[in-house]
Amino acid sequence: MPIAKISFKQQMLKAREEAIVQTVNRLLAEKGFEAMTVDEVAAHVGIAKASLYKHFSSKEELAAAAMVLVMRRAQAFIKALPDHAPALDNLKAVVRWTLEVKLAGDMPSLPSQNSTLRATLMANKDYMDGLMEVSDRLGGWIESAQAKGQLNPDLPAIAILYTFFARACDPVLEFLKMGGLYQDAQIVEMVLGTCFEGINAR
Amino acid sequence: MPIAKISFKQQMLKAREEAIVQTVNRLLAEKGFEAMTVDEVAAHVGIAKASLYKHFSSKEELAAAAMVLVMRRAQAFIKALPDHAPALDNLKAVVRWTLEVKLAGDMPSLPSQNSTLRATLMANKDYMDGLMEVSDRLGGWIESAQAKGQLNPDLPAIAILYTFFARACDPVLEFLKMGGLYQDAQIVEMVLGTCFEGINAR
DNA sequence: GTCTATATCCCGATAGAC
DNA sequence: GTCTATCGGGATATAGAC
Numbered sequence: 001m002p003i004a005k006i007s008f009k010q011q012m013l014k015a016r017e018e019a020i021v022q023t024v025n026r027l028l029a030e031k032g033f034e035a036m037t038v039d040e041v042a043a044h045v046g047i048a049k050a051s052l053y054k055h056f057s058s059k060e061e062l063a064a065a066a067m068v069l070v071m072r073r074a075q076a077f078i079k080a081l082p083d084h085a086p087a088l089d090n091l092k093a094v095v096r097w098t099l100e101v102k103l104a105g106d107m108p109s110l111p112s113q114n115s116t117l118r119a120t121l122m123a124n125k126d127y128m129d130g131l132m133e134v135s136d137r138l139g140g141w142i143e144s145a146q147a148k149g150q151l152n153p154d155l156p157a158i159a160i161l162y163t164f165f166a167r168a169c170d171p172v173l174e175f176l177k178m179g180g181l182y183q184d185a186q187i188v189e190m191v192l193g194t195c196f197e198g199i200n201a202r
Numbered sequence: 203m204p205i206a207k208i209s210f211k212q213q214m215l216k217a218r219e220e221a222i223v224q225t226v227n228r229l230l231a232e233k234g235f236e237a238m239t240v241d242e243v244a245a246h247v248g249i250a251k252a253s254l255y256k257h258f259s260s261k262e263e264l265a266a267a268a269m270v271l272v273m274r275r276a277q278a279f280i281k282a283l284p285d286h287a288p289a290l291d292n293l294k295a296v297v298r299w300t301l302e303v304k305l306a307g308d309m310p311s312l313p314s315q316n317s318t319l320r321a322t323l324m325a326n327k328d329y330m331d332g333l334m335e336v337s338d339r340l341g342g343w344i345e346s347a348q349a350k351g352q353l354n355p356d357l358p359a360i361a362i363l364y365t366f367f368a369r370a371c372d373p374v375l376e377f378l379k380m381g382g383l384y385q386d387a388q389i390v391e392m393v394l395g396t397c398f399e400g401i402n403a404r
Numbered sequence: 405g406t407c408t409a410t411a412t413c414c415c416g417a418t419a420g421a422c
Numbered sequence: 423g424t425c426t427a428t429c430g431g432g433a434t435a436t437a438g439a440c
Binding site: 240241251252255259323343 | 418
């Protein structure tokens, strides 16, 4: 059964690549792109560095693969949301999901300034397609919620979208977690609350 | 007049150091700590790299000096605010100042993960003292505004303080600026509004 | 495809003349 | 204190055997 054998081999390869990407994801979340070294990734995965380069041609490609992974997860989460539910509920669910992923240490933090990394990401079809789809979906819900008078209609929808995206690198989460005074769930609710309702009294 | 001569020399030195720190500040804002190279700083200032090390003993010290500069500016701004003014007004003024500095490209962005840099900063008395003073001052205003029912009293004051600090690295500003659709002043007001009033409709 | 070993380069930091 | 020239370490990426 040569076909099955090939398929099995490919499956092993795919599993290994997933392990690599998962590792990169964690390291990116912990230390960021510049501080993460390829040696480190190889050590965590348990293979030689040279083997890594058989799967990914550069450090940037590694990071891009991690970003694609997270983007796919976001797409899957969004797709699983009921489309008939109120737009505002779905938006809050997405933001809560983002905060939970970040607090769990699974949200890669990329320096927005790194040019080589930006170039690699922009050239990555999977990533860009995912970004477009997520933006479209959230953008639709934002406008819907604004039309219903739930979200502030004076704000440009794009500003609200960016505000959501920015939750993926909000340092308030880490600050509060470092303080040790609050549980993760409390932190999520606090940040979620300030995001939608602000810090003013009502 | 030997004394005057020495004083003049020292003044030149101080001026040069200020030029260095200013340059570091801009580069940190543009590229971040890891991407910034010491060669680059030297080239921008117009002196040899070795000369830099006569003023600052390491790259971390350079970054710390830039952070101290910004902290001093924040302290000066806060000190200039009328203490008899409503606490909420002063808080908004500080946040607005922070957003303007960041948008102007004068807010150094430090990777919160870099351990050597964190250690250097924590060991820097000027920086830590400044941080304490700023935190105390803002913390007082926050509690005052909460007591008056202007800021949400259900939020821990520390969470509100962190939310303010986080504006110094809010990517929404760059995102909106990159889009080119809004003036800087508009961007500042939008972000300031979402910070205090959230994105929900009122 | 995986490994060991190495090439190559970049960057922080220093030596030493002036 | 400023310069030129250089060291030394560490990181990305590759060569070549298996």
